[in-house]
Amino acid sequence: MNDPVHNPIELGAADETLRLIAHLPPPQGLEDRVHVALLSRPRRARILSWPSAPRLESNWMRSAAAAAIVFVVAGGGWGIYSRVQQPQAKVIVMPMHVATQGGFSSAGAMRTPNTLNGPVLAHPVLGPAKPARPVVRFPKPATLKPNRPVPSSAPGNAAAQTAK
Amino acid sequence: MSTSQAVFAGWMEIPENALTDEARTRADEETLAALVSQYSGTLYRVAFSVLRNPSDAEDAVQEAFLRVLRHRDTLHEVRDQRVWLIRIVWNIVLDRKRRSKTRPETDDVAELARVLPSDGLTAEQIASAAQHHAHVLACIEQLPSKERQVLMLSAFEELSSVEIAAVLGITESSVRSRLFRARNLVAGLLNHTRS
Numbered sequence: 001m002n003d004p005v006h007n008p009i010e011l012g013a014a015d016e017t018l019r020l021i022a023h024l025p026p027p028q029g030l031e032d033r034v035h036v037a038l039l040s041r042p043r044r045a046r047i048l049s050w051p052s053a054p055r056l057e058s059n060w061m062r063s064a065a066a067a068a069i070v071f072v073v074a075g076g077g078w079g080i081y082s083r084v085q086q087p088q089a090k091v092i093v094m095p096m097h098v099a100t101q102g103g104f105s106s107a108g109a110m111r112t113p114n115t116l117n118g119p120v121l122a123h124p125v126l127g128p129a130k131p132a133r134p135v136v137r138f139p140k141p142a143t144l145k146p147n148r149p150v151p152s153s154a155p156g157n158a159a160a161q162t163a164k
Numbered sequence: 165m166s167t168s169q170a171v172f173a174g175w176m177e178i179p180e181n182a183l184t185d186e187a188r189t190r191a192d193e194e195t196l197a198a199l200v201s202q203y204s205g206t207l208y209r210v211a212f213s214v215l216r217n218p219s220d221a222e223d224a225v226q227e228a229f230l231r232v233l234r235h236r237d238t239l240h241e242v243r244d245q246r247v248w249l250i251r252i253v254w255n256i257v258l259d260r261k262r263r264s265k266t267r268p269e270t271d272d273v274a275e276l277a278r279v280l281p282s283d284g285l286t287a288e289q290i291a292s293a294a295q296h297h298a299h300v301l302a303c304i305e306q307l308p309s310k311e312r313q314v315l316m317l318s319a320f321e322e323l324s325s326v327e328i329a330a331v332l333g334i335t336e337s338s339v340r341s342r343l344f345r346a347r348n349l350v351a352g353l354l355n356h357t358r359s
Contacts, residue, residue: 014350017300018319024279026208034200037226038233
């Protein structure tokens with residue numbers, strides 16, 4: 001039976017190779033290079049971080065800073081609110097909604113009721129129709145005789161002489 | 165002393181806690197330096213066994229210690245620092261190997277001929293030994309990843325089966341069963357290629 005478990009030659013070769021690699025000496029100066037790499041690492045950015053670690057003694061500073069931030073934000077908000085006027089409410093007249101039976105809009109079309117049929121002209125109209133003038137009827141004046149002068153005692157002449 | 169001078173003196177005064185933080189940082193750096201001196205060689209060998217390239221293995225070691233530096237606040241919580249470091253570098257090298265292409269056997273032959281000990285050997289013997297080891301490594305590469313990882317870590321005599329289990333995050337019985345399977349598979353592959 002050729003069972004690989006009982007074949008020590010192959011197993012020995014594999015173990016020997018792996019053990020040989022596992023025992024290879026590290027290159028010289030490895031520690032120094034790792035030390036240099038650790039020393040030349042990028043430092044933490046401290047621009048945005050708190051200058052010192054949070055401690056119990058500095059709680060009052062944190063409270064003061066928080067209060068200052070709240071004050072500045074609230075003051076700024078109030079300043080903007082007081083300067084900027086609120087726009088007047090604009091009244092928009094909406095067209096009357098015409099209910100449609102279907103689901104489509106009427107596109108602004110207005111319903112016109114049917115009118116009665118007018119008189120039919122026998123002859124076509126030749127010119128533009130003039131607007132009808134209102135007929136004013138005055139009472140007929142009394143018939144005057146042509147060779148007879150107007151009497152001076154007429155009320156119209158008297159008024160004219162008074163004005164002179 | 166006026167009031168303003170007293171206030172400014174209070175602001176300018178260096179608090180005791182700052183000194184404590186600085187001392188703690190210095191202590192962490194000293195601990196890290198000690199870890200580098202003690203375990204960089206072990207980590208390099210672990211990394212080289214997977215990557216089989218000296219510069220890549222050294223980069224992996226540096227990256228591992230940079231990760232340690234990033235989590236130095238939790239350094240005192242680590243129970244076994246050696247296993248913890250090996251686990252870090254193991255994850256790094258597996259990740260790197262996953263991203264890199266498969267190495268051809270010729271590269272392994274050349275690299276092994278360069279790094280293998282050559283005391284009392286002729287150039288022909290060194291080349292032959294390198295070829296043999298590269299062939300064995302190529303057979304090991306054909307194993308399933310779980311079995312291969314256990315087999316490679318078992319070659320490090322300083323790692324017990326319990327520690328290998330801790331590195332891989334599995335149980336000790338799983339280590340034993342996987343090692344058994346791995347050895348069978350490797351023997352079968354070598355026997356097949358030889359015949």
